[in-house]
């Protein structure tokens with residue numbers, strides 16, 4: 486269920502006219518997704534996705550939407566938000582802030598293979614190069630400061646073993662974040678949540694091409710290495726065991742480095758920042774699981790998966806070749 490605010494044809498028509506999209510031919514609710522209300526919108530000028538933001542406020546949206554516009558205009562496969570004649574990307578519909586972006590072709594993959602991971606790695610590197618010229622700044626709102634606040638809130642829900650893991654990892658990450666090598670890592674506006682369900686592939690089975698990446702609403706400035714870690718932890722990990730598939734990770738990183746070679750410290754700190762990414766999603770899932778903000782809006786994802794990913798990062802660290 487992902488329609489919390491109903492949109493009717495006349496409301497959609499008014500917005501389409503204001504954005505120069507032509508006549509509305511169809512408006513279809515999108516059932517997947519849990520954060521926002523989403524519709525597929527077909528107009529005489531093309532296929533669009535209409536999003537009504539259920540939690541983010543209008544003043545929080547320009548960073549995300551301008552980042553998408555910047556990447557799209559740099560030639561990346563990212564949906565481009567449609568502006569009004571004044572160039573504004575945040576609109577209003579049904580009392581909610583709204584955006585319209587072009588619709589990507591294809592669908593998300595449940596089980597990416599080497600070929601898909603390599604394509605994603607190449608696009609991730611191009612995104613990291615393209616944000617060098619992106620002028621807006623917002624910190625990653627799920628950074629180490631957020632983790633320091635989130636950990637004590639969920640700590641009481643953990644058993645002894647998970648609690649000890651959390652305490653040790655918080656200490657490790659605190660130490661890592663203070664190190665000169667970490668502080669000197671290259672950084673920029675990164676997606677920070679580029680899981681396999683936030684990318685689309687199009688084409689015949691086995692020969693699919695990456696058609697785009699979307700859902701930038703956790704983006705913020707962080708190290709590029711952290712963003713790579715978040716991606717590897719989802720695209721290259723077995724969802725049943727939480728264990729890394731090294732072949733997929735190598736395919737992804739090799740394709741990344743063909744576009745943006747990693748500096749020595751970026752490679753050296755990747756294992757620690759994979760741990761930072763696993764910790765971030767373990768904490769957010771623990772929070773959603775034990776302390777749901779609004780039970781009717783959220784279907785929590787199991788936290789245990791990221792506890793396993795974190796343990797695997799620690800027990801079987803993958804050190805990519807320098």
Ligand SMILES: Nc1ncnc2c1ncn2[C@@H]1O[C@H](COP(=O)(O)OP(=O)(O)OP(=O)(O)O)[C@@H](O)[C@H]1O
Pocket residue numbers: 487515517518519520521522523534564586587588589590682699700
């Ligand atoms: N630009 C796009 N092109 C094609 N489909 C899209 C696009 N944006 C969103 N979708 C579709 O809408 C669905 C919901 O989008 P999204 O994942 O952003 O949901 P959400 O509720 O905003 O966030 P969350 O993933 O956190 O639940 C996606 O799974 C995808 O099928």
Ligand SMILES: N[C@@H](CCO)C(=O)O
Pocket residue numbers: 678680703766769770786
């Ligand atoms: N990708 C996140 C949810 C949305 O941020 C997770 O799997 O926990």
